[in-house]
Amino acid sequence: DYKFWKTQPVPNFDEKIDEEGVIEQKSVDQISKEPLPLRPEFEWADLDLNKDEDRAEVYKLLYENYVEDVDSSFRFKYSTDFLDWALKPPGYKKEWHVGVRVKDSGRLVGFIAGTPADLRVRANSVHAVEINFICVHKKLRSKRLAPILIKEVTRRVNLTGIFQALYTAGVVLPSPVSVCRYSHRPLNWSKLHDVGFSYLPPDVTKTQMIAKYTLRNEGKVKNLRRVKLEDFDQVSKLFLKYQDRYDLVQDFTPDEIKHWLFGNLEIEDSKKVVHTFVVEDEEGKITDFFSFYLLPFTVLNNAQHDEVGIAYLFYYASDVAFEANADSNGALKKRLTDLINDALIIAKRLNVDVFNALTCQDNNLFIQDLKFGAGDGLLNYYLFNYRAKFISGGLDDEKKI
Numbered sequence: 001d002y003k004f005w006k007t008q009p010v011p012n013f014d015e016k017i018d019e020e021g022v023i024e025q026k027s028v029d030q031i032s033k034e035p036l037p038l039r040p041e042f043e044w045a046d047l048d049l050n051k052d053e054d055r056a057e058v059y060k061l062l063y064e065n066y067v068e069d070v071d072s073s074f075r076f077k078y079s080t081d082f083l084d085w086a087l088k089p090p091g092y093k094k095e096w097h098v099g100v101r102v103k104d105s106g107r108l109v110g111f112i113a114g115t116p117a118d119l120r121v122r123a124n125s126v127h128a129v130e131i132n133f134i135c136v137h138k139k140l141r142s143k144r145l146a147p148i149l150i151k152e153v154t155r156r157v158n159l160t161g162i163f164q165a166l167y168t169a170g171v172v173l174p175s176p177v178s179v180c181r182y183s184h185r186p187l188n189w190s191k192l193h194d195v196g197f198s199y200l201p202p203d204v205t206k207t208q209m210i211a212k213y214t215l216r217n218e219g220k221v222k223n224l225r226r227v228k229l230e231d232f233d234q235v236s237k238l239f240l241k242y243q244d245r246y247d248l249v250q251d252f253t254p255d256e257i258k259h260w261l262f263g264n265l266e267i268e269d270s271k272k273v274v275h276t277f278v279v280e281d282e283e284g285k286i287t288d289f290f291s292f293y294l295l296p297f298t299v300l301n302n303a304q305h306d307e308v309g310i311a312y313l314f315y316y317a318s319d320v321a322f323e324a325n326a327d328s329n330g331a332l333k334k335r336l337t338d339l340i341n342d343a344l345i346i347a348k349r350l351n352v353d354v355f356n357a358l359t360c361q362d363n364n365l366f367i368q369d370l371k372f373g374a375g376d377g378l379l380n381y382y383l384f385n386y387r388a389k390f391i392s393g394g395l396d397d398e399k400k401i
């Protein structure tokens with residue numbers, strides 16, 4: 001019955017949205033300067049993710065307690081490098097890395113994070129944050145700590161004059177602005193089968209499944225290479241132009257593009273979190289790029305394997321999209337299929353076991369041809385304190401949601 005969410009400025013499930021915009025107008029002087037009260041056994045933690053100890057505590061809390069699949073076979077394994085990338089983008093504030101400790105033991109038992117993320121919702125700019133990584137220790141679940149974490153991060157964000165947010169969750173809350181489905185492309189089918197991620201369909205042999213998912217060694221796209229800092233201007237321009245195709249996007253600044261797409265160019269390739277590749281034609285023009293990030297699962301209770309390597313398709317762009325009739329004559333579909341085919345080959349070489357993509361962006365143009373299979377997980381997108389009409393996330397059964 002959404003006791004907490006009913007009190008928040010979010011649209012009801014049955015609400016008919018005629019006009020898009022802010023739900024509740026607020027100003028900074030209405031916001032309390034005091035942290036929310038906690039039960040006496042807890043206290044707020046001032047985390048500083050630049051400190052190794054603090055970062056290690058967040059790592060451990062998430063490693064042991066963060067998102068699992070429905071049967072508790074897998075849990076997201078965010079590395080400390082990943083947390084650095086995800087939690088410290090340009091303009092990050094350590095006050096928005098909110099922790100809760102048990103007073104007696106000092107143990108970190110709760111976390112939620114806000115990061116700067118201005119948005120564009122259709123034609124409208126929305127000054128906003130993204131909220132992610134809410135986590136409550138398993139032993140303290142269902143004690144209404146989550147609403148307190150949410151209200152506290154909201155207060156801290158509001159104090160800086162930001163009153164809108166984007167967040168995603170597997171759970172259904174009032175009310176999604178968009179819904180996508182995960183799809184999975186096995187790269188190492190036998191391992192996925194061993195850990196119970198992939199199933200052997202009836203009347204098919206393991207050998208046939210392995211053959212089905214075997215990739216050719218050779219890529220399809222000529223002049224594909226890793227991104228370099230010198231590519232920044234061209235990549236930015238292409239990226240921003242391509243993002244104009246979509247109705248709900250983060251409105252990136254140049255620094256943010258550098259952070260999210262270029263990542264840490266200093267470290268060796270095998271240690272990178274985000275991997276970006278560009279196509280440079282003979283004249284030195286960047287015509288396409290794609291990126292993916294690596295976020296493994298911890299495998300729970302399996303004698304053979306303790307980790308599954310997972311790549312998530314991230315941003316991409318192709319100037320084919322801007323050719324006349326590229327969509328209707330299938331040119332974009334062909335180009336993206338070739339590009340992502342090569343992303344699969346590269347990911348496989350990085351020991352990735354499965355490559356994930358959502359149904360959003362232009363992904364429906366290639367997920368079938370490239371043998372991605374529909375997962376059972378949905379990802380719901382939410383806007384806080386902002387009303388917007390539903391935006392397609394590429395599901396074919398969207399009407400039923």
Ligand code: YNC
Pocket residue numbers: 001002003004005006065066067068129131132133134135136137140141142143144145146147150153154157158162163164165167168169170171173384
């Ligand atoms: C969730 N994922 O419905 P009602 S995704 C939001 N996002 O409230 P309690 C959630 N709300 O229904 P527990 C939620 N999950 O009564 C549950 N809720 O209105 C709601 N899991 O609280 C739920 N991470 O403390 C209910 O539940 C209320 O102890 C119940 O804690 C929940 O990061 C949780 O899946 C998720 O660690 C912390 O189960 C816990 O179960 C856990 O009794 C494993 O809470 C990790 C996990 C979720 C990842 C994510 C996005 C978070 C978005 C939060 C909302 C942000 C709003 C925008 C802020 C605005 C800032 C500005 C401006």
Ligand code: MG
Pocket residue numbers: 136140141142143144145146
């Ligand atoms: Mg709780």
